[in-house]
Each structure stands twice: as C-alpha cells, then as structure tokens.
Amino acid sequence: MVNNDPLRVGILFSETGTTSTIGQSQLQGTLLAIDEINRAGGVLGRELVAVRRDPASTPSRFAPLAEELIVQEKVNTIFGCYMSSSRKAVLPVVEKWNKLLFYPTLYEGFEFSANIIYTGAAPNQNSVQLADFMTSSFGARVYLIGSDYIYPYESNRIMRELVLQHPEGEILGERYLPLMATEVDYRAVMEDVRNKRPDFIFSTVVGDSTAQLYRAYADAGFNPKEIPIASLTTSEAEIAQMGFDVAAGHFTSAPYFQSIQSVANQRCLASLKKLFGDDCRPNLCWEASYFQMHLFANAFRKTGSDTISELLPHLLGSEFDAPQGRVRIDPGNHHTWLYPRIGRSNAQGGFTILREATRAVSPDPYLVTHSLGDWTAKLEI
Numbered sequence: 001m002v003n004n005d006p007l008r009v010g011i012l013f014s015e016t017g018t019t020s021t022i023g024q025s026q027l028q029g030t031l032l033a034i035d036e037i038n039r040a041g042g043v044l045g046r047e048l049v050a051v052r053r054d055p056a057s058t059p060s061r062f063a064p065l066a067e068e069l070i071v072q073e074k075v076n077t078i079f080g081c082y083m084s085s086s087r088k089a090v091l092p093v094v095e096k097w098n099k100l101l102f103y104p105t106l107y108e109g110f111e112f113s114a115n116i117i118y119t120g121a122a123p124n125q126n127s128v129q130l131a132d133f134m135t136s137s138f139g140a141r142v143y144l145i146g147s148d149y150i151y152p153y154e155s156n157r158i159m160r161e162l163v164l165q166h167p168e169g170e171i172l173g174e175r176y177l178p179l180m181a182t183e184v185d186y187r188a189v190m191e192d193v194r195n196k197r198p199d200f201i202f203s204t205v206v207g208d209s210t211a212q213l214y215r216a217y218a219d220a221g222f223n224p225k226e227i228p229i230a231s232l233t234t235s236e237a238e239i240a241q242m243g244f245d246v247a248a249g250h251f252t253s254a255p256y257f258q259s260i261q262s263v264a265n266q267r268c269l270a271s272l273k274k275l276f277g278d279d280c281r282p283n284l285c286w287e288a289s290y291f292q293m294h295l296f297a298n299a300f301r302k303t304g305s306d307t308i309s310e311l312l313p314h315l316l317g318s319e320f321d322a323p324q325g326r327v328r329i330d331p332g333n334h335h336t337w338l339y340p341r342i343g344r345s346n347a348q349g350g351f352t353i354l355r356e357a358t359r360a361v362s363p364d365p366y367l368v369t370h371s372l373g374d375w376t377a378k379l380e381i
Helices: 020-039 059-071 084-097 127-137 150-164 183-196 209-219 236-242 263-276 284-303 308-315
Strands: 007-012 048-053 077-080 100-103 116-118 141-147 170-177 200-204 229-231 251-254 319-322 325-329 341-345 351-357 375-377
Touching (some): 020 048, 020 263, 020 284, 059 077, 077 084, 084 150, 100 284, 100 308, 127 150, 127 341, 150 170, 170 183, 200 209, 209 236, 284 308, 284 325
Parallel strands (some): 007 048, 100 116, 141 170
Antiparallel strands (some): 251 341
C-alpha cells in the first residue's frame, strides 16, 4: 500500500532570543531545502512538512521541546540546535528514544553519538586552518575572548594548543563574558588588549554580543591590519548586525561564504532570495542546514522509512553537491567532509576568500591529525 501521508520532521532552531540571527538563517536554509524538495515532487510522492518549535535561545528549553516533538508530534528526525549547550541538551533525548538529530553548526569536537549527524565543521576543518593562517600572517601572541559557555572554553583550549605549538606562541589573555554582554562590558577587555598588544584576537563570542565586541574594538581605535580579530563564529549574519565598516578587515575560517562562485551556490542564493526576499543572511550554519535536509531526503528515497535503523545505512557515506562543494557524511564518525576556507570581511558585508581547500577535508573530531588539506592562495593579505 502506497503511503501518501506528509512526512513530518522536527525543526528546533531559535527564532527569537540572543542567537536568533543565526537561528533564523538556519531555519531559512532548512525551509529552502524543504521547498525545493516539495517542488520536485516531495519524497517518494510525500510532502515534506516542518514541525517547528522555538527554544528562544534558551538551552534549558531544547530538551523538553525535543521530547515534545518526538512523543507528541511523532517525528523520527529533528533538525536543530546552534550552541553546543543546546546540542548536549538534546543528545540524551534522541538517544533515549533512538531518534536522529541533524546538527548544522561548527562545534568543539570530541564527541560522537550514533544518534547525531554533524554537518558543521569539526576543529580540524576550521581551527587548524585559522591558527596556521593567523600565526604565519600576524604572529603567535594571542588574546582569547569568548562567550561564557562550553563551546568557547573548548574551542579556546584547542586554539591554545595549536598556538603554543608555534615557537613564539603565547596566550596573553583569556576572558569570558555573558551571552548578553554589552559594548560597555567589552570596553574593559579592549583596555587589557591595548596594554598587552597581541598579534591577533581570537573570538569565540556568539549571538548578539558579537556585534558588541567588534564595536568596542572599533571604538577603541584598533586597526585590523595590526591586531585583527580572527573567529570561527563571525559570519555574514553577525556582520549585518554590527555594520559593514565595523567588520571590515577581520578574519573568519569557515567551509562556506556567500562569495563562493560555484554554480550550486549561485543557484541556491537566487532561490533563497526568491523565497525570502532580502531578509536573509546566508552563512556557514545556513548552508549546513540547507544541505543536510537534502541528504536526509535522498536517503529517505532509498529506503522509504525515516526510522533511524533503516535511514542510517543509506545516509552514512552519502554525498550531495552543496554550495561549498560536494560534501559527504563520514560512515565512521557521522561528521561531514567539508572544504575549509579563510575569508577576510570586506566593505560590502561579505568575505573575500584568501585561502581555500581544493579537496574536501575528512572530519577528525578528536584531532588525531592536523592536516591542512590542499590550499590555494586567492589573495595576499
């Protein structure tokens, strides 16, 4: 008997609150993919339907909402989470019910769950490349600034280890501020930066306070040509919040930037604008949210089931022509083969790509190896 019932999937992104700028972009990437899938006939003739919940950027709300999606809404697959604290809250829920979570965000690594597909960058796909680029271009005396939760602590630990491998590596300061920190809070940190004069600042600040950090930096009169901010989390979305002039000259390491000239990216951006107008800020988390839905749909077409036991064999090892390049889910660790890039923010609110991998880099969430991949220089800094 043919099943024509809608295929319901859980969506758990913050549409409000301090991380809603990224959450909204993740939602838009997800809805764009769903729209494309449904326009092409759905999945085996079934309409793909998003069952949305808004955790409002509050980590404690993710677990109960995930359980609500599973128990009350009867979904087998959830697409969601931005901050690592929210992923860690949902992890025991999907393991308890043996459901599947797609997680489209860069993170600190050192985790594996048979119930999670990780489509954002692992540390060997962004931190390693950023440390190499910044220390070789500016020096290895670094000041670490982060938001006060698990991802910044762990990401800074990794950056510290990478920097201290450099003969002149030194950590001059390490500060953590609340997620709701204001520009005034960051001014005090900028005074310490002024006194210690690092070669660059490594930021793991997330959410709305990212703009406050960069504005405090600009108000302090620093020059990104001398002491730039380097980040894994500052994307086109945060740049739109802070202002193009404030962001210009700083660096981000990510698998995806809007400025990628691939046919797949240009087509995807055109479709996004047609669906949402100008109210969208494509970024690395948007792109992962987009391609992971297509990976799910392709795997479902092969099995006709979204139960984890039947879906995973077709999902693991699968590939998709994403805007960043052809990505692949690694069967061994559930992470994704991605294309590391280094971008410098420009006056147009985007990134000028300075270096990029010419081949996909295998995910190594436990940092067993530190391969840079095949790099090609785009422009001199």
